[in-house]
Amino acid sequence: MRKAFNQELLQIAEKDPRVFMILADIGYGEIEPFANRFPDRFINCGVAEQEMTGVACGVAMEGNIAITYSIANFPTIRCLEQVRNDVCYHNANVKIVIIGGGVSYGELGVSHHSTEDIAIMRALPNMVVLVPCDCKETRAATRAMMAYEGPVYFRCGYKNEPDIHEEDIDFRIGGSIQVREGHDATVFFAGPVGIHAKEAVDALVAEGIRCRLVSLHSIKPIDKEAIVRAARETGGIVVLEEHNICGGVGGAVAEVLMDEGCGNVPFRRLALPDLYVTKVGSQGWLQEQYGLGKAGVMAAVKSMLGRS
Amino acid sequence: MDANALKRCRELAKTIRRHCLQMVYKGKSGHIGSMLSTADIYPVLYTRILNVSPERMKDPARDRFLLSKGHGGAALLACLAELGYFPKEWLDQYYCDNGKLSGHISHHVPGVEFSSGSLGHGLPVACGMAMAAKQSGGTQRIFCMSSDGDLNEGSTWEAIMLAGQHHWDNLTMLVDYNRLQALGSSKDIIDLEPLCPKLEMFGWRAMEADGHDPQAIEAALSTLPLEAGRPSAVIFRTVKGKGVSFMENDYKWHYGGLTAELLEQALREVEAAQ
Numbered sequence: 001m002r003k004a005f006n007q008e009l010l011q012i013a014e015k016d017p018r019v020f021m022i023l024a025d026i027g028y029g030e031i032e033p034f035a036n037r038f039p040d041r042f043i044n045c046g047v048a049e050q051e052m053t054g055v056a057c058g059v060a061m062e063g064n065i066a067i068t069y070s071i072a073n074f075p076t077i078r079c080l081e082q083v084r085n086d087v088c089y090h091n092a093n094v095k096i097v098i099i100g101g102g103v104s105y106g107e108l109g110v111s112h113h114s115t116e117d118i119a120i121m122r123a124l125p126n127m128v129v130l131v132p133c134d135c136k137e138t139r140a141a142t143r144a145m146m147a148y149e150g151p152v153y154f155r156c157g158y159k160n161e162p163d164i165h166e167e168d169i170d171f172r173i174g175g176s177i178q179v180r181e182g183h184d185a186t187v188f189f190a191g192p193v194g195i196h197a198k199e200a201v202d203a204l205v206a207e208g209i210r211c212r213l214v215s216l217h218s219i220k221p222i223d224k225e226a227i228v229r230a231a232r233e234t235g236g237i238v239v240l241e242e243h244n245i246c247g248g249v250g251g252a253v254a255e256v257l258m259d260e261g262c263g264n265v266p267f268r269r270l271a272l273p274d275l276y277v278t279k280v281g282s283q284g285w286l287q288e289q290y291g292l293g294k295a296g297v298m299a300a301v302k303s304m305l306g307r308s
Numbered sequence: 309m310d311a312n313a314l315k316r317c318r319e320l321a322k323t324i325r326r327h328c329l330q331m332v333y334k335g336k337s338g339h340i341g342s343m344l345s346t347a348d349i350y351p352v353l354y355t356r357i358l359n360v361s362p363e364r365m366k367d368p369a370r371d372r373f374l375l376s377k378g379h380g381g382a383a384l385l386a387c388l389a390e391l392g393y394f395p396k397e398w399l400d401q402y403y404c405d406n407g408k409l410s411g412h413i414s415h416h417v418p419g420v421e422f423s424s425g426s427l428g429h430g431l432p433v434a435c436g437m438a439m440a441a442k443q444s445g446g447t448q449r450i451f452c453m454s455s456d457g458d459l460n461e462g463s464t465w466e467a468i469m470l471a472g473q474h475h476w477d478n479l480t481m482l483v484d485y486n487r488l489q490a491l492g493s494s495k496d497i498i499d500l501e502p503l504c505p506k507l508e509m510f511g512w513r514a515m516e517a518d519g520h521d522p523q524a525i526e527a528a529l530s531t532l533p534l535e536a537g538r539p540s541a542v543i544f545r546t547v548k549g550k551g552v553s554f555m556e557n558d559y560k561w562h563y564g565g566l567t568a569e570l571l572e573q574a575l576r577e578v579e580a581a582q
Contacts, residue, residue, distance in 0.1 A: 020440075020443075022436075040442075040443045041443060043439060043474070045466075045470055046466070046469065046470065046473075048463075048466035048469075048470070050428070050432065050462070050463035050466060051432040051435070051463055051466035051467050051470055052432075053432070054429060054431075054432020054433045054435065054436060054463065054467065055432055055433070055435050055436035055439065055467075055470070056436060057432075057433050057436055058432070058433040058434060058435060058436020058437040058438075058439070058440065059436040059437070059439060059440045060436070061421075061422075061433070061436070061437065062368075062436075062437055062440035062441065062444070062446075063368075063440075064440055066436070081426055081429075082429065082432070082463070085423065085424075085425075085426055085429055086429055086432075086433055089423055090415060090422070090423065
C-alpha cells in the first residue's frame with residue numbers, strides 16, 4: 001500500500017504544481033522519485049515532526065497542498081498540537097499520511113504501533129479520516145484526498161497487503177464499499193485487517209450464514225446511511241479494526257447506531273484491548289493473538305447470532 | 309524617519325498602550341506586561357516596514373506577519389484596529405461573552421495571518437511560507453515575532469535550524485526580548501544568552517536593537533535581509549510592562565490583573581510619556 005500511495009501521489013504531482021511533500025527524514029526507498037522529480041516542492045525537515053507539520057501548514061496557507069508523510073505516530077501524536085492548532089484550526093490543505101497503521105510494525109514495539117490514531121484524529125474538528133484497506137482503495141483514496149480541500153488524515157498500510165476488492169470500486173469520502181451481500185449480519189471493517197473479515201464471511205457461507213461485508217474506509221465523515229441500513233436489513237453488526245477499542249471505528253459506528261435510533265441491534269466490536277501491545281511479533285501474529293483474525297471474526301458473528 | 313513619522317509612531321504606540329490597558333482591565337484578563345513590551349514595535353512595523361494594508365489583506369504579494377507570542381496579541385489587535393483593519397469598537401469586545409476578540413489572537417480577525425497562543429507554533433509556519441515563496445518566486449517577506457518563552461520551545465529551534473539550513477533570507481524573526489517570562493526571570497529559567505551568537509551559529513544573521521526607540525526599530529528592519537542568503541533575526545531589547553512604572557520589569561505582570569485605581573495610574577503615566 002505504501003508503494004501504491006507514492007506512485008499515485010507522483011502521478012497527481014505531475015499534473016498539479018501545488019503538491020508539496022514535507023518529510024521528517026522518513027521514507028527511504030519510496031519518496032526518492034518525488035524528491036528527484038520535484039526538488040523545489042520537496043523538503044526533508046530533519047527529524048523534527050512539530051516543525052514538519054508547521055512548515056506544511058505554512059506551505060498550504062500559501063495556496064498549496066502539503067503532504068506530511070512518516071510512519072506510525074510520528075506525524076500525528078508526536079506533533080498533535082501542531083496538527084490541531086496549525087492544520088485543523090486554520091483548515092489548512094495539509095494531508096497527514098502515515099505508513100504502518102495499527103501494528104504493521106509489530107516487531108518494532110509500542111513506539112511504532114499506531115493504535116490510538118483513529119480516535120485522536122477523528123476528534124479534531126475539520127479533519128477527515130481515511131483508512132483504506134488494500135492497494136486499490138489506497139489509490140482511489142489518494143486521488144479523493146488530493147481532490148478534497150482541507151485537512152485529511154490518511155492511515156496507510158505498509159507492504160504486501162492482499163487485495164480485498166475484486167471489482168472496480170467507487171471511492172467517495174464519507175462513503176463505504178460493499179464487498180459481499182448478505183442479510184444474516186453485517187461485518188464492517190477498516191484497513192488491511194479486513195482481509196480476515198473477508199475470509200471469515202466467505203467461510204461462514206458453508207455454515208449457512210450469509211453476511212454483508214463492508215469496507216468502512218471513511219471514518220470521518222462516516223457513512224451513516226450504510227450503518228443504518230445494516231442495522232435495519234441485517235441481523236447484527238460486527239466491526240473489525242486494528243486499533244484500541246476506545247474511540248475507534250467500532251466506537252464511531254456505535255455512535256451512529258445510538259444517534260439514529262438503532263441502539264437495539266446486536267453489536268460486537270473486534271479491536272485491540274485498551275492496553276499497549278507489549279507482545280512481540282508480526283502484524284499477522286498479533287492480530288491472531290488479539291482475536292482479530294478469521295477465527296475471531298467467525299466466532300463474533302456466530303456468538304452474536306446465537307449460533308455458536 | 310522624519311519628525312512627522314516619528315511623532316506618528318509614538319502616538320500610535322501610546323494609543324496601543326491605552327487600548328491594551330483598557331482591554332485588559334475590562335476583560336479582567338492578563339498578559340498586559342507582554343503587550344506593553346511590544347507596543348513600540350508594531351507602529352514602525354505596520355506603518356514603515358511591512359508591505360501590507362487593510363485594502364489588500366488577501367493580496368498574495370503582501371508581506372506576512374505572524375505573531376508567535378499570541379498571548380500578547382491585544383497589542384497587535386489594537387494596532388490593526390487603529391490602522392483600519394477592523395472597527396475600533398471591536399476592542400471593547402475583548403475577552404468577554406459573545407466577544408469579537410479572544411485573549412489569544414485568531415486568524416478570524418481581519419489582518420491576523422495566523423492564530424497562536426500556544427508557544428512554538430509561529431516560526432515553523434513562517435518557514436513553510438518562506439519555502440512556498442521561494443518556490444513560487446514570490447517577493448513577499450515573512451516576519452515572525454518570537455519571545456523569551458517562545459524561544460524555550462523546541463519547535464522554535466527546530467525551525468531555526470531548518471531556516472538556516474535552507475538559507476531562507478525572505479524570513480525575519482523579531483524577538484520581543486524582555487528577559488522575563490511567566491514565572492520569573494528568563495536568566496533563572498532558560499537563559500538564552502548569548503542569543504545573537506547562537507542564532508548566527510545556526511546560519512542566521514542576527515542583531516540587537518532597542519525595541520522602544522522607533523528610529524532604532526526602523527533602522528534594524530529597513531535593510532532586510534541583514535545578509536543575503538541567510539534568515540534575519542532582530543532581537544529587540546524590551547522592557548516588560550514598558551510605560552507603566554509599577555509594571556516595568558516585574559514578571560508578576562505577565563498574569564497580573566488591574567484594579568480601577570491601578571488602571572487610572574497606568575493611563576496617566578502612558579499619557580504623560582513622550
